[in-house]
Amino acid sequence: MRNRQSIMIIFGLVLILMAVVVADAIGQLPVADANGPYEENESAVVTFDASGSYDLDGSIVSYEWDLDDDGEYDDATGVNVTHFYSDNYFGYIGLRVSDEAGNTDIDTASVTIYNIPPDVYAGPDATINEGDTFTIAGSFTDPGEDEWTAEVEYGDGSSAQPLIISGKSFTLSHVYVSDGVYTVKVTVEDGDGGVGVDTLEVTVVDDDNEIPEIPEFPTFTIPIAAIIALAFFFQRIRD
Ligand SMILES: [Ca+2]
Ligand SMILES: [Ca+2]
Ligand SMILES: [Ca+2]
Ligand SMILES: [Ca+2]
DSSP states (O other): OHHHHHHHHHHHHHHHHHHHHHHHHHOOOOBOOOOOOEEEESSEEEEEEOTTOBOTTSOEEEEEEEOSSSSOOOSEESSEEEEEEOSOEEEEEEEEEEETTSOEEEEEEEEEEEOOOOEEEOOOOEEEETTSEEEEEEEEEOOSOOOOEEEEEOSSSOOOEEEOOBTTEEEEEEEOOSOEEEEEEEEEEOSSSOEEEEEEEEEEEOHHHHSOOOOSIIIIIHHHHHHHHHHHHHHHHHO
16 A cells, blocks of 8 residues: 555656656747737727737747738737728737747737717808808718718708718708708718718898899989979970
C-alpha cells in the first residue's frame, strides 16, 4: 500500500516536471488586447489600439487585424490601425498577435457606428401675392453615405409631394390661390431611420388689398366735363 502511494507521488512529480519542460520550450503565450468597444458617428475614422497586448517572456512581433469580420487577419498590421466608416455599422474586429516563438493570441472588440439624421433647412419665411408662385431653394446636411428621400407639405390642404434632391439641395415651388399664412413642412429621410424636419411660413397677401384700385372718375370725367363746359362757353361767346 505504501509502495503504491510512493509510486503515485513519483508519477505525479514526473508529470509536473514534464509539463514544466514543455512549457519552457514553448515559452509564455502572448496576450492580445484589441481594446474597445469602439463607438463613433457615421463618416468617421476609427483608430484601433492594440497597445494593451503583451508577452511576459518576450515580445510581440506582429499585430494583424481582421477589420471586415471575415475571419481573415489580412486587413491591416501594426499596433494602431485606422479604418474609415462612411455609413452606420455594427460588427466585430479581430486582433491576432504573435510572439517571437510563433505563439499567437486573438482578441475581438465590437464596433458601433451610429447613423446621424439629416439636418434640414427648408429656407427663410416668405411673403407673396395671392396667385403668385412661391419658390425657394432648401438644403440639408448628413455626414453618412446615405440615400435620401424628401417630401414637402405646402400647408394649404394639398397633398404631400416628393422633392427631387440634387446633391443635398432641393427646390420648393407652389402656387397659393388664397391669401393666408401657410406652414411649409419639409421632411428628409436617410433610409437608415434618420428623419429631419424643417418648416417655414409663407404669408400670402390678398391681391385685392395689395394693389388699391385707381378711381376712374377724377381722371376721365373731369376733363370731359371741362371740355363740354368750355365748348358751351365759347359757343355762348360766339353767339
Ligand atoms: Ca512568449
Ligand atoms: Ca479580414
Ligand atoms: Ca447612414
Ligand atoms: Ca444619416
